[in-house]
Amino acid sequence: MQAKKEISMPPRSQPSERQRRFGAELRKLRLDAGLSGDQAAALIGVDRQRVSHIESGRVDVPRNGLYSLLRSYGCVEGPLFEGLLSMAQNRGKGWWDEYRDVMGRHALDLAELEAGATSGVRSHEQLAVPGIFQTADYARAICETSDGEDAAIDRYVAFRLERQRILRDDPPTPYHAVIHEGALHTRIGSPQIMRKQLCRLIEVSRLPHVTVQVFPFEAGAYSAFSRPFTIFGGMTPELETIRLAQPLGPVLLRDRPSLDKYTKIFAKLAGLALPPVDPEMSPESHEGRDSITLIQHLMYTL
Structure with a gap:
């Protein structure tokens, strides 16, 4: 029946x-x-x-x-x-359904993709710190550029912070981000907001399930060629999804050739980027330039 x-x-x-x-x-x-x-x-x-x-x-x-x-x-x-x-x-509604009053379909899809990425997320960002790592003030400074009403901006920020729950879940979602150095130089909000955001980036990168790498300027143009994208891992490789950031709205790719292509692109980006933060390494043991030393340098120059 x-x-x-x-x-x-x-x-x-x-x-x-x-x-x-x-x-x-x-x-x-x-x-x-x-x-x-x-x-x-x-x-x-x-x-x-x-x-x-x-x-x-x-x-x-x-x-x-x-x-x-x-x-x-x-x-x-x-x-x-x-x-x-x-x-x-999985027919129940997710937490993101509470934001249908202000968030469009693309944003709701993003939250659902993140929640379902059981085998991890890999992202490449060029223009800003990924939303999954943003502080409330940094997120608000970005949202305020849309000239929306304060009440709507409050909801936008709350939605972005809710997405970060995947890093706190039990078990948490593995997350590997390659962030272009230019995103860390871009002034979003005040120097104080930027300083706290960079501090937050260091803090979250020390989590055992999070890998943060900075793609430095001197690594060349490959990062610009590849554009921002995110790979959401599924229970099996056939169920992975790629999300490409586009000016007119994101594009989702699911076919095997595209998945193979962007998996290789991400591997090359990670190979060209600075070494990631090692949560087991003490600050004084950093002998060469790596992601954390670059982020710390930018913090101190603000």
């Missing part, structure tokens, strides 16, 4: 990123198996339109129906099978 009730639910108008991704993965598996939408519909006793809604993330598929689809599509039990089951079962 429960499965029948789920099938009869009307399509949702704005599926979340997780729901869209789940549907897209089912469609990819179906096409790879050489099955039509009508054949998939027959497997779970629904019409073709319902399969279309499932594959667009607009409706859910009952657990028994999902088992039938995955097995018929040739998806054997393993990481991908379990990952898709987990995505299908």
Whole structure:
């Protein structure tokens, strides 16, 4: 009876990123198996339109129906099978839903991607300290450039700080950031705000699950060539997502060639960047230039 009730639910108008991704993965598996939408519909006793809604993330598929689809599509039990089951079962709203009054779809998708990145996040930023590491004052100074009302800005800042919960969760999400030196030179707010932000960056970089590297000016133009992007790890490599920052709004990539490309780009960025902060290393043991010494130098020059 429960499965029948789920099938009869009307399509949702704005599926979340997780729901869209789940549907897209089912469609990819179906096409790879050489099955039509009508054949998939027959497997779970629904019409073709319902399969279309499932594959667009607009409706859910009952657990028994999902088992039938995955097995018929040739998806054997393993990481991908379990990952898709987990995505299908995760139907509750996240904390970010409380901010739908002020945050757009792209911001809500970002929060959901971060929360679902069980195997970690890798990010490359050029223009500012990543939001996941920002202090409240630094975040406010950025938000105030939008000329929004104070009440809305308060909500924007609160949303950005809420995203940081992934660093405090049990277990926390592994996070590796490569930040261009130019982002640390860019004056956002007062010198006091910048100093506290750089101090916060050092503080968070000492967490065992956080890696912070600075891409110095002398490392060349490769950072500018690659542009800002973030890789969100899933339960299996097939479920990773890349988010590209674009002037007209972010672009999400999920295909294997793009995932392989940006994984290699990030590896090269990390290789060219200064060594990361070592939480076990005492300050006096830094013999060469590394990320923490550069950040400290910038703090003292403000």
